[in-house]
Amino acid sequence: MDKAETSGKAADQPRRSWKQDPDRVRANILLVARQVFADKGLSGTRVEEIAARTSTSKRMIYYYFGDKEGLYREVLADAYRQTRKAEDALALGGLAPDEALRRLAEFTFDHHRRSQDFIRLVMIENVHGGRHMPDSADMAGENSSAIRLLEEIYARGLASGLFRPGLSALELHWHISALCYFNVSNRATFSRIFGNELFEEPGQDALRRHIGEMVLKLVLA
Template identity: 40%
Template sequence: MTRSSEAEPATLSKGKGEGRSAKALRLRDPKLTSARILAAAKSEFARKGLAGARVDAIATRAKINKRMIYHYFKSKEELYLAVLEEAYGDLRRAERLVDFAGREPEDAFVALIEFTWNYYRQNPELLRLIVTENIHQARYLKRSKKIREMHSPFVALIGELLERGVRQGVFRDGIDPNQLYISIAALGFYYLNNRWTLSVIYGVDLGAEPEMEKRRVVMVETILSYLRRP
C-alpha cells in the first residue's frame, strides 16, 4: 500500500524524489508541523467557532494530511484548547518585550494600556477566540494546566507597579491588580468587538482611525483617573 507523503522515508532516489524527501523531512519536524497546524486551526476556530470549525478545513489550510492533526492533538477539542493556550501565550510573550518594570509607574500603565489596545487591534482572532470560549463558559480553558502560570507573573508585575506608585504618592491605595487589568482589557475589548453595532446605533464609523484614536485617549484618561490619588 502506498504511504502518504507525511510517512515517506527521508532517503529517496534523486531527481523528483529529492523534492518529496525535503517535504517529508519538513513534515517530520514536530515543532514546524505543530506550528502549521496551530496557525491553520487558529484561523478556522476564530472564523467559525468550535462547533463550526472542521478538521478537514484545517488540514487543507495547513497543507497536511488530516491524520497528522489527530497524531499531534488527538481530537478537535484538544486542538482547540492548544490554540487557546497559544493565543494567550502569544499575548504574554509580546507583553514581556515591553519594559514596564523599568518605567515610572504612571508611564508604565500608559504603556500597558496602549500595548493592550494595539495588540487587540492587530490580533482580532484572539478576541474572537475569547468570545467563543466564553460562549462555552470556559469549559475547555478550565482543562489547561498552563493558563494560570502564564498570567500569574504578569498580575504580579501589575501589583508591583501599583505598590511603587503608592509609595511614591502617585496612586491611591487598595487597587486590586486583577480588577485593574480586567478594566484595561475591557475598555478595548468591548469597543473592538462591538464597533459595528455601535457604529450603526450612534451613526459614527467607530472603526475609522480618528475614532480609534479617540478611544485610545479615553482608555488612558479613564485608567489614570482611577489610579491617581484624589
C-alpha cells in the same frame, strides 16, 4: 524517472519535513487553526479544512492534538501565551509608574485591535461557558505574568505616593481588558447603530488615549 516515481518523491517531501521539523509543523497547524476557529467557531470548523490550508495532513493533526477539541484547546492556550509574551516584552520598568500604567493600557488597546482573532476566540469560548479553557494550573504561568506586571507598577505607584491604596492588580487587569475588549467584540453591532466614526483612525486614537486616562484616574491619589 517516470511520473509515478516523481509523484512518490513529491509526496514523501512533506513527510520528511514532519520528521525533520515537528515544531514548525505544529506551529503552522496552530496558526491556521486559530484563523479557522476564530472565523467559524468550534462547531463550524472541520479538521479537513485546517489540513487543506497547512503543509500537513489530517492524520498528522490528530497525531499532534488528539482530536478537534484537543486542537481547539491548544489554540486557546497558545493565543493566551502569545498575548502574555507580547506584554512581557514591554520595557516598562524604567518608566514612572503612571506612565507605565498608561503605556500598558494603550498597548492592550492596540494589541487587541491587531489580534482580532484572539478576541473572537475569547468570545466563542464564552459562548461555550469556558469549558474548553486549559486548566487553571496550566494557564497560571502565562496569565499571572500580566498580574505580576500590574502588581509591580501599582506597588511602585503606591510607594511614590502617586497611586491611592485599596486597589488590586487583578481589578486593574479587569478594567483594562474590559475597555479594550469591547472595542473589538462589539464593533459590528455598535457601528451598525451609531456609525463607524469611532472605528476610523482618529476615533481609535482618541479611544486609546482616553482608556489610558480613565485607568490613571482610577488609581491616582
